[in-house]
Amino acid sequence: MQIIRSVSEMQALAAALHAQGQIIGLVPTMGALHEGHLTLIRLAAERADAIVVSIFVNPTQFAPSEDFNKYPRELEADVARCEAAGADYVFAPPNEEIYPKGYSTYITEEHVAKPLEGVSRPTHFRGVTTVVAKLFNICRPDLAVFGQKDAQQVAVIRKMVIDLHFSVDVIVAPTLREADGLAMSSRNRYLTATQRVEALAISRALFKARDMVAAGERRADRLVAEATHILSQQRRIRVIYVALVSRTTMEPAREAITGESVLTIAVWMDDVRLIDNLVL
Numbered sequence: 001m002q003i004i005r006s007v008s009e010m011q012a013l014a015a016a017l018h019a020q021g022q023i024i025g026l027v028p029t030m031g032a033l034h035e036g037h038l039t040l041i042r043l044a045a046e047r048a049d050a051i052v053v054s055i056f057v058n059p060t061q062f063a064p065s066e067d068f069n070k071y072p073r074e075l076e077a078d079v080a081r082c083e084a085a086g087a088d089y090v091f092a093p094p095n096e097e098i099y100p101k102g103y104s105t106y107i108t109e110e111h112v113a114k115p116l117e118g119v120s121r122p123t124h125f126r127g128v129t130t131v132v133a134k135l136f137n138i139c140r141p142d143l144a145v146f147g148q149k150d151a152q153q154v155a156v157i158r159k160m161v162i163d164l165h166f167s168v169d170v171i172v173a174p175t176l177r178e179a180d181g182l183a184m185s186s187r188n189r190y191l192t193a194t195q196r197v198e199a200l201a202i203s204r205a206l207f208k209a210r211d212m213v214a215a216g217e218r219r220a221d222r223l224v225a226e227a228t229h230i231l232s233q234q235r236r237i238r239v240i241y242v243a244l245v246s247r248t249t250m251e252p253a254r255e256a257i258t259g260e261s262v263l264t265i266a267v268w269m270d271d272v273r274l275i276d277n278l279v280l
């Protein structure tokens with residue numbers, strides 16, 4: 001497996017792979033890879049010939065108050081994980097390659113990115129769309145795999161791909177969970193043992209809503225109320241939002257529509273921000 005650091009080298013490689021008729025699959029990540037990331041890599045490997053995993057902690061998607069500086073960085077271990085999962089290339093550029101001095105161009109999706117995460121993290125998706133568009137232009141993927149764990153990110157990227165005519169097939173991988181239900185996340189390592197136990201309320205709330213839907217409940221207000229109730233029983237949790245929305249537009253839904261509606265949750269667990277969702 002090859003590690004690529006420069007934009008020009010990655011672009012040249014992508015051109016060479018395309019010239020050989022290879023299908024390029026991209027898995028964008030910020031590193032600190034866990035089993036959830038690895039399922040994305042495996043999914044890409046099923047569908048593409050050349051698998052590129054990008055590892056870049058993207059500064060523009062963090063607000064100044066957020067955890068950019070303390071975000072875990074462990075490139076060597078990540079490279080080994082990528083190789084074991086079937087990646088062919090790791091693209092791990094230094095910051096200056098992506099944002100050289102004087103950099104000034106950004107991409108904003110102005111609708112899907114607005115609610116939910118967009119309210120409490122107003123510049124987050126601008127950073128995400130900008131870096132993903134750059135990764136598409138650098139790695140020239142035919143397909144790119146993203147996780148349902150970040151439901152709004154998926155919706156925003158799909159919209160950007162449509163609006164900007166990227167010829168990239170966006171593939172969404174299901175959320176991988178720990179055995180007890182907690183969605184895997186690079187940020188879980190910030191949690192203390194007590195916080196981790198309380199964090200289980202998030203998946204419990206989602207699973208309860210799923211059970212309610214299975215039992216015939218469709219009304220968003222009732223599903224949201226029950227999920228909020230479960231979360232609010234935990235001392236350390238502060239709810240940022242609980243919402244039933246359309247998985248494509250992120251607009252509020254009044255009723256759960258099978259396969260279309262997503263119940264999405266963001267909380268503060270003390271000072272750790274956690275998100276999770278379930279397609280109902």
Ligand code: AMP
Binds near residue numbers: 029
């Ligand atoms: P990140 O490194 O957090 O930016 O995540 C990189 C990709 O992995 C994103 O597309 C995430 O949605 C996806 N991802 C993160 N956690 C999970 C998980 N538990 N299951 C599946 N995909 C995930």
